[in-house]
Amino acid sequence: MRLRKGLLKAIQRGDTRKFYKSTEWRHKRQEILKRDNNECQKCKCAGRYSKAETVHHKRHLKKFPELALMDGNLESLCYQCHNEEHPEKLQTINTKKKIIIEERWE
Numbered sequence: 001m002r003l004r005k006g007l008l009k010a011i012q013r014g015d016t017r018k019f020y021k022s023t024e025w026r027h028k029r030q031e032i033l034k035r036d037n038n039e040c041q042k043c044k045c046a047g048r049y050s051k052a053e054t055v056h057h058k059r060h061l062k063k064f065p066e067l068a069l070m071d072g073n074l075e076s077l078c079y080q081c082h083n084e085e086h087p088e089k090l091q092t093i094n095t096k097k098k099i100i101i102e103e104r105w106e
Helices: 005-013 017-021 025-036 043-045 079-085
Strands: 054-055 073-077
Touching: 005 017, 025 054, 025 073, 043 073, 043 079, 054 079, 073 079
Parallel strands: none
Antiparallel strands: 054 073
16 A cells, blocks of 8 residues: 555654544554454564554654555554654653752751
8 A cells, every 4th residue: 555645745744643643544553453463463472462552663654654554564562562662752751850959958
C-alpha cells in the first residue's frame, strides 16, 4: 500500500499526528495486529507472551516515511517493548536540572 502524497508531505514536515489519525494507518494497524495474532513479537522471540498493544515502525517513520505502510517495516509490540524501542520517550523528571539551594543555619 502506498502512502498518499498529502500524508507523505505531512510526515516530511514533522506532522506525524496527521498520519497516525489517518484511515490508512488505522486499517494497516489492525491488519498488522491480526497478522501477528495480537502477540508482542519481541516477547514471543524471547519465549514469553504479551498482548500486543501497539504497532511499531522498525525503521522510524520520520526518517523513512516511504516505508510507513510496508508490512515488512511493521511489528506488533506490547507497551513495555515499544518503550524499550523508544528510550527517548522515557525522559523523566530526573533528567531535568536540579536547583540546589544552600541551607544556612545561624
